[in-house]
Amino acid sequence: xxxxxxxxxxxxxxxxxxxxxxxxxxxxxxxxxxxxxxxxxxxxxxxxxxxxxxxxxxxxxxxxxxxxxxxxxxxxxxxxxxxxxxxxxxxxxxxxxxxxxxxxxxxxxxxxxxxxxxxxxxxxxxxxxxxxxxxxxxxxxxxxxxxxxxxxxxxxxxxxxxxxxxxxxxxxxxxxxxxxxxxxxxxxxxxxxxxxxxxxxxxxxxxxxxxxxxxxxxxxxxxxxxxxxxxxxxxxxxxxxxxxxxxxxxxxxxxxxxxxx
Ligand SMILES: Nc1ncnc2c1ncn2[C@@H]1O[C@H](COP(=O)(O)OP(=O)(O)O)[C@@H](O)[C@H]1O
Ligand SMILES: [Mg+2]
Numbered sequence: 001x002x003x004x005x006x007x008x009x010x011x012x013x014x015x016x017x018x019x020x021x022x023x024x025x026x027x028x029x030x031x032x033x034x035x036x037x038x039x040x041x042x043x044x045x046x047x048x049x050x051x052x053x054x055x056x057x058x059x060x061x062x063x064x065x066x067x068x069x070x071x072x073x074x075x076x077x078x079x080x081x082x083x084x085x086x087x088x089x090x091x092x093x094x095x096x097x098x099x100x101x102x103x104x105x106x107x108x109x110x111x112x113x114x115x116x117x118x119x120x121x122x123x124x125x126x127x128x129x130x131x132x133x134x135x136x137x138x139x140x141x142x143x144x145x146x147x148x149x150x151x152x153x154x155x156x157x158x159x160x161x162x163x164x165x166x167x168x169x170x171x172x173x174x175x176x177x178x179x180x181x182x183x184x185x186x187x188x189x190x191x192x193x194x195x196x197x198x199x200x201x202x203x204x205x206x207x208x209x210x211x212x213x214x215x216x217x218x219x220x221x222x223x224x225x226x227x228x229x230x231x232x233x234x235x236x237x238x239x240x241x242x243x244x245x246x247x248x249x250x251x252x253x254x255x256x257x258x259x260x261x
Contacts, residue, residue: 001069002030003188004054004156009063010213011049023049025213027063036182036189038203040196040242042249046214047192051158054190055081068155079156080149084164086141088133094120094144095129101152119147122181139170146178150185159191163198175201179226196242200235201228208242210249212256218245 011024023046031037041047052058054065056076065072067079080101088097095116102112120126123143133141142162149157163171175198182189193199199206203222210217220242224234 002066003033003035003068004031004190005066006030006050006054007063007066009053009060009065011046011053011058012061022213024053024060025215027215029207029216029219031188031190034186034188036179036191036202036204038199038206039190039192039209040194040199040206040246041209041214041217042211042246042253043194045209045211047209048160049214050209051081051160051190051192054156055079055158057081076156078154079158080152080154081158081160082142082145082149082162084161086133086138086145088141088144088148090133093130093132094125094136097133097144098148098151100148116147116151119151120144122150122184123147123177137170139166139174142166142174143177146181150181150187155188157187157189159189161193162191164193164195171195171198176227178202196239196246197230199242200224200238201230206242208245208249210252212253217249 006027006029009024009027010022013021013023015021027050039047039050049058053060054072054076056072056074067076089100095113098116098119099112102115107115117129120129123146125140125143125147128136128140133144136144146162163174166174179202191202200222206220206222207216208218208220209215220238222238224232228235
């Protein structure tokens with residue numbers, strides 16, 4: 001039995017002129033407990049919509065989403081979503097940002113500070129507990145966002161291009177950090193990225209989405225040993241394979257658009 005099951009979901013929005021925008025259609029996949037699943041796909045194929053549906057921030061127009069045997073209805077309290085934009089409270093220091101969900105759970109101050117320090121340490125930010133978000137670099141802010149998400153103790157961690165705004169070196173460092181956290185905490189992760197290299201470095205399995213309407217086009221298992229060497233034959237081969245699939249999707253779209261004109 002899968003930990004997370006996405007069952008033939010569809011999502012239709014109403015556009016600005018009240019026209020129907022079919023963002024997702026007949027989309028299905030399974031995710032096992034403890035898996036690190038990456039999702040790649042062209043802009044606008046519905047990656048963010050998919051994560052918002054899993055988080056319960058939106059309801060599917062069709063199909064259902066089952067997490068640990070329970071159909072998600074309303075906000076999914078077992079999942080936490082981390083966005084690309086740093087979504088910290090600017091007026092709270094690092095430890096209070098990380099404590100946020102613990103405070104919501106009415107955990108006493110001493111216990112929640114102790115718990116928060118554990119996650120701050122896990123993302124390598126010990127010593128920055130009292131810093132305000134504006135005093136931190138983008139990469140550090142995103143580490144705080146991940147610590148905050150982990151402190152909530154979700155069964156499922158959803159990440160929407162969390163390192164997309166960072167420079168390459170910082171991105172590589174945070175990828176390694178996230179993998180270490182995933183291995184230690186044994187979370188199930190669904191990670192959206194448009195960066196092929198990032199997906200191969202992180203994932204146990206990669207889903208490639210296509211658009212118009214958004215659905216799963218391909219699935220690729222990544223069997224490379226960790227830590228993965230970006231210059232290895234296996235890594236480069238996978239990179240080429242995924243790029244070819246994505247290029248094919250783009251070419252099909254361009255041809256379809258031409259046909260429609
Ligand atoms: N709230 C909304 N109202 C109308 N259309 C939306 C809304 N959210 C997303 N869409 C549309 O759904 C499609 C998928 O968007 P999104 O999930 O943001 O894609 P991605 O994250 O892959 O770039 C796009 O065509 C987008 O314009
Ligand atoms: Mg998006």
